[in-house]
Amino acid sequence: MSEPQSQAPLGADPEGYAPTVARRLAFYQRAGGIVTPLMTAVVAFLMGGIVVLSTGHNPWRTYKAIFEGSGLNWFFHVGSHSIQVPFTHTHVWFLWDTNTNHTAAYNLTQTLVTTTPLILTGLAVAFAFRCGLFNIGGQGQYLMGTIVGVYIGSRFTDMSHLPHVLFALTCAALAGALWGAIAGFLKATVGAHEVITTIMLNWIAYWGGSYLFGRDGPLQNHFNKAVPISDDIVENAKLPTLWGNPHLQALHVGIFIAVGALIAFYLILNRTTLGYEVRAVGFNPEAARYGGISVARNFIIAMAISGLFAGLAGGIDILGWQFRLGVLDVQVSNIGFIGIAVALLGRNTAVGVGLAALLFGGLLTGTSTRSLDPEVFPPQLAGNLALMIQALVLLFVGADLLILYIWQARRKLRLPGTADAAKGSA
Amino acid sequence: MNAVPAQPPWLPTTRQIAIGGIVLGLFAFWLTIPPVSARSPWWPVFAGLCAIAAGIWAVTRDVRRPGWGAIAAGLVGIALGLLSTRASVSNLDQVVVWSALLSSTLVWATPLTFAAIGGMFCERSGVVNIGLEGMMLAGAFFGALGADKFNSWEMGLVCAAIAGGGFALVHAVMAIHLRADQIVSGTAINFLALGVTGYFFIQIYGENGTPGNLPRIPDVNIGFLGSVFGHLSLMIWLSFVLLIVAHITLFKTAIGLRIRSVGEHPRAADTVGISVYGTRYAAVVLSGMLAALGGAYLSIGYLGSFSENMTAGRGFIALAAVIFGNWRPFGAFAAALLFGGSTALSFRLAQPWGNASVLFQALPYVLTLIAVAGVIGRSVPPAAAGRPYVKQ
Numbered sequence: 001m002s003e004p005q006s007q008a009p010l011g012a013d014p015e016g017y018a019p020t021v022a023r024r025l026a027f028y029q030r031a032g033g034i035v036t037p038l039m040t041a042v043v044a045f046l047m048g049g050i051v052v053l054s055t056g057h058n059p060w061r062t063y064k065a066i067f068e069g070s071g072l073n074w075f076f077h078v079g080s081h082s083i084q085v086p087f088t089h090t091h092v093w094f095l096w097d098t099n100t101n102h103t104a105a106y107n108l109t110q111t112l113v114t115t116t117p118l119i120l121t122g123l124a125v126a127f128a129f130r131c132g133l134f135n136i137g138g139q140g141q142y143l144m145g146t147i148v149g150v151y152i153g154s155r156f157t158d159m160s161h162l163p164h165v166l167f168a169l170t171c172a173a174l175a176g177a178l179w180g181a182i183a184g185f186l187k188a189t190v191g192a193h194e195v196i197t198t199i200m201l202n203w204i205a206y207w208g209g210s211y212l213f214g215r216d217g218p219l220q221n222h223f224n225k226a227v228p229i230s231d232d233i234v235e236n237a238k239l240p241t242l243w244g245n246p247h248l249q250a251l252h253v254g255i256f257i258a259v260g261a262l263i264a265f266y267l268i269l270n271r272t273t274l275g276y277e278v279r280a281v282g283f284n285p286e287a288a289r290y291g292g293i294s295v296a297r298n299f300i301i302a303m304a305i306s307g308l309f310a311g312l313a314g315g316i317d318i319l320g321w322q323f324r325l326g327v328l329d330v331q332v333s334n335i336g337f338i339g340i341a342v343a344l345l346g347r348n349t350a351v352g353v354g355l356a357a358l359l360f361g362g363l364l365t366g367t368s369t370r371s372l373d374p375e376v377f378p379p380q381l382a383g384n385l386a387l388m389i390q391a392l393v394l395l396f397v398g399a400d401l402l403i404l405y406i407w408q409a410r411r412k413l414r415l416p417g418t419a420d421a422a423k424g425s426a
Numbered sequence: 427m428n429a430v431p432a433q434p435p436w437l438p439t440t441r442q443i444a445i446g447g448i449v450l451g452l453f454a455f456w457l458t459i460p461p462v463s464a465r466s467p468w469w470p471v472f473a474g475l476c477a478i479a480a481g482i483w484a485v486t487r488d489v490r491r492p493g494w495g496a497i498a499a500g501l502v503g504i505a506l507g508l509l510s511t512r513a514s515v516s517n518l519d520q521v522v523v524w525s526a527l528l529s530s531t532l533v534w535a536t537p538l539t540f541a542a543i544g545g546m547f548c549e550r551s552g553v554v555n556i557g558l559e560g561m562m563l564a565g566a567f568f569g570a571l572g573a574d575k576f577n578s579w580e581m582g583l584v585c586a587a588i589a590g591g592g593f594a595l596v597h598a599v600m601a602i603h604l605r606a607d608q609i610v611s612g613t614a615i616n617f618l619a620l621g622v623t624g625y626f627f628i629q630i631y632g633e634n635g636t637p638g639n640l641p642r643i644p645d646v647n648i649g650f651l652g653s654v655f656g657h658l659s660l661m662i663w664l665s666f667v668l669l670i671v672a673h674i675t676l677f678k679t680a681i682g683l684r685i686r687s688v689g690e691h692p693r694a695a696d697t698v699g700i701s702v703y704g705t706r707y708a709a710v711v712l713s714g715m716l717a718a719l720g721g722a723y724l725s726i727g728y729l730g731s732f733s734e735n736m737t738a739g740r741g742f743i744a745l746a747a748v749i750f751g752n753w754r755p756f757g758a759f760a761a762a763l764l765f766g767g768s769t770a771l772s773f774r775l776a777q778p779w780g781n782a783s784v785l786f787q788a789l790p791y792v793l794t795l796i797a798v799a800g801v802i803g804r805s806v807p808p809a810a811a812g813r814p815y816v817k818q
Contacts, residue, residue: 214781387621394614398606
């Protein structure tokens with residue numbers, strides 16, 4: 001029986017013990033296909049259903065209610081309707097009814113509003129992953145984006161609309177990038193592990209936000225000092241809405257920014273020198289270094305771009321629908337953490353992240369107090385069910401890697417002893 | 427974490443940091459006397475805490491004499507600083523009643539100590555455990571549930587340990603046999619514990635929350651020890667016992683040697699006949715049980731109730747304490763005391779200073795960030811931490 005990958009002498013190649021993140025990722029990318037992530041999600045939902053069943057609720061009706069709460073059933077209600085082209089008064093024929101007075105259409109707008117930041121925080125994890133870094137600091141970077149977004153949105157009162165929105169989004173993205181780049185810089189210069197530094201940065205952002213918007217904090221509102229919340233952002237800083245009633249949290253243009261970010265993610269990684277270097281470092285830092293690529297520089301840039309995505313998500317959430325930020329918002333938000341599940345389920349690819357974000361966006365909206373029918377299933381339970389399903393997805397993504405590993409090792413590599421090694425350990 | 431790069435020349439050495447700590451401790455006192463005469467206790471306390479942090483850091487990295495000097499200078503700096511600001515700040519009396527602050531520090535340090543020593547065993551065996559937070563939360567909920575259902579706090583602790591061990595077992599299977607990424611698996615454990623505890627809490631207790639007459643872990647009353655040490659919770663005493671047992675186990679027994687060898691060089695350990703998988707399973711499950719006991723102390727020891735997500739990041743502070751304490755029991759305990767002290771200060775100072783005191787809650791994370799940024803070459807994690815082992 002021998003080592004599946006390398007035959008390095010004892011202790012000479014510490015990575016030889018087991019596949020590294022990069023080596024796993026290589027398998028993961030090559031294996032392709034949508035079957036395994038789909039199976040992962042199905043199994044996670046099945047296990048969630050067992051929990052629902054064991055506590056005396058009907059899982060089928062529960063999931064149906066969650067699905068209807070997410071508004072994704074809207075796509076099944078086809079008919080002959082008309083749609084207004086955004087920002088004009090022209091109406092054209094459309095397959096679906098877009099009137100958000102109907103529950104399904106309204107719920108769908110809410111799902112898309114939630115999907116927007118999930119795409120971006122998912123990209124924040126995925127981009128760093130492609131460079132071989134595990135960015136679990138998406139939450140802190142997202143919070144920095146929201147804090148800066150609300151600061152610029154509420155304190156710069158006399159800017160005109162477009163410059164104000166662009167300025168606020170840019171600064172929010174840069175704040176996230178800075179927060180990510182700190183971890184990248186520490187990794188590149190002193191080798192501090194990015195997982196540890198990003199965890200610490202998450203909590204620093206958490207308590208920093210709690211201070212800023214708390215009682216007598218520097219960014220607390222000017223009207224009621226008893227409420228730990230920021231000022232509202234001004235009208236000119238709000239993102240334009242495209243679908244629904246702006247007073248009832250309509251879909252805003254942030255979804256286009258998120259989709260644009262998906263495309264940018266794909267183009268940067270696959271069509272630019274920067275992306276080539278990032279991926280090279282991700283697959284094998286030593287080989288990249290011998291090839292003349294600065295590993296340190298790529299660590300910093302990858303973390304900064306990751307943070308840029310997460311900070312942008314924060315800015316979009318503030319300008320798009322939150323409009324203000326309170327201590328409670330800072331403390332209960334977990335959009336950045338869900339980004340980890342989004343990226344891993346989406347296999348760190350642009351299309352995968354988009355689809356996974358839609359799945360989790362639907363799950364979050366479908367289980368929210370506002371969308372879920374309380375007659376069928378209590379929404380407080382459903383929120384926790386959603387957390388459980390996310391956790392199970394993460395767990396099975398881990399197991400999924402093993403399945404792929406064995407599968408790949410047997411099918412393609414056919415290295416002597418590989419199957420035995422896999423069998424012996426599994 | 428695998429390679430240890432040479433220390434960049436622009437970083438200070440441990441000895442310089444310790445000496446800096448001594449200077450900072452003296453500075454803490456100097457701030458409060460003329461010509462500066464800071465009237466707010468904020469600055470001397472902050473400078474003193476930083477001095478103590480520098481001291482713990484140095485002591486756990488074998489620069490003992492200057493390190494202890496920095497800890498002492500920090501304590502003296504805080505004490506003198508507070509004394510000299512006391513005269514003019516009228517409301518200081520209610521804040522810094524020493525015994526209250528000390529017992530509050532012990533209260534907040536105890537859950538951290540349990541979780542940190544558990545985390546230390548786990549990392550020493552080569553498995554990174556960022557699921558400590560989830561295991562603590564599981565312990566807090568199932569401890570309360572067990573205490574309620576069996577109507578005894580002992581059964582509460584047993585249930586907590588079983589639940590924490592169960593979550594840890596999931597992490598262990600993922601990390602050891604399935605060779606999953608340990609960070610992914612740990613994150614999943616955190617989410618899972620949050621979802622499971624929240625789900626069953628609402629399913630079982632609903633809007634009313636846990637009953638008010640939950641059996642509580644008793645205090646140990648030892649009259650002659652005075653007002654602070656005379657009435658401490660049983661769990662606080664247990665944490666002292668745990669600390670000593672952990673130190674002896676890890677450094678003086680064959681079991682400890684096995685755990686450390688499995689974490690440093692699993693292949694070598696395997697070669698001499700130590701079961702790498704068995705040792706790692708035991709260490710991970712033990713870490714889950716200890717973290718859960720720390721969580722149970724929060725719910726049925728200190729607060730007497732459970733609320734959703736009540737650990738609020740304490741598992742991550744425990745993780746920080748493991749790193750700050752250089753993967754050693756006494757180091758982790760000292761860091762837990764320091765971090766517990768900053769939590770206690772943040773609550774006790776909320777009265778005179780308002781919201782600004784929450785910044786003390788961020789202190790553990792800032793100090794750990796500085797620690798991991800500056801101490802590479804001196805703060806070395808177990809060599810095989812985070813890497814699965816493939817049996818030959």
